[in-house]
Amino acid sequence: RKQSSNYPLEDVTSKDMACNVGGDTGVQGLISVPQGAELTFEFKASLIDKSKPRLEPGHKGPCAVYLKKVDSAEKAAGSGSGWFKVWDEGYDSASGQWCTTKYTPTGKFTITLPKGLQAGEYLAKPELLALHNALEGRPQFFTGCMQIKIEGEGNLVPESTVSIPGYVKASDESVTFNIYSKGKESTYKTPGPSV
Structure with a gap:
């Protein structure tokens, strides 16, 4: 989906948390993928200046990917209920x-979709959370949405879903975590629901 900004999102109550600024509205076109397909997401520091680094090195934090089953990925709003997490990674x-x-170095990460997911149309949401300003109450979320259609005969559905916005709170420890407190990184739990 087309977004009008790649600036960080700091208001966790904003509907832009789902698919970024301008991303709540669908666009024409879908990407058809088979069961268990790989999806690659790319984040850029600038939409215009390609000489800038892919990601700012100081932007440290977790990554995640969410899916939302919809009747029409071209027409469905990104914000609201129905989201479930399929992948995340925090501190290694x-x-x-x-x-x-x-x-x-590349600004890209690739995940493998769970096999057996119910066939049909989905919104896929990659998410990065930069925690360098978290202590100031300014966590920086970077996100967007992809419109996909999962093919095949799968029938698996999530046991539970969350609403975006609503899946994280500004007071959550995962959002206010001090990345400069050495030795505590291994205790970090990624934001939102479990996979």
Whole structure:
């Protein structure tokens, strides 16, 4: 979906938390994918200046991907209920890296969709959370939405879903976490529901 900004989202109560500024409205076109397909998402520091780094190195924090089953991905609003998480990654104690740090060189990350998901149309939402200003009450969310159609004979549906906005609160520890407090990174839990 087309978004009009790549600035960080700091108001967790905004409807833009779902698909970013301008992304609540659908566009024409779908990407058809098979069961268990790989989806690659790319984040850029600038939509215009390609010489800028893909991700700012200081923007450290977790990553996640959510899906929302819809009747029409071209027409459905992104904000609201029905979202479920299919992947997340926080702090990797083995490598000593946050998820965002791993993908800073390319600005891309790839996930594999769970096999057996109910066939049909979905919105797919990648999400990065930069925690460098979290102590000031300014967590920075970066997101957008992709319109996909999952093919095949799957019939799995999520046990529970969440509403976006509403899936995180500004007071949540995962949103206010101090990334500069060394030794505590391994205790970090990613925002929102479990996968």
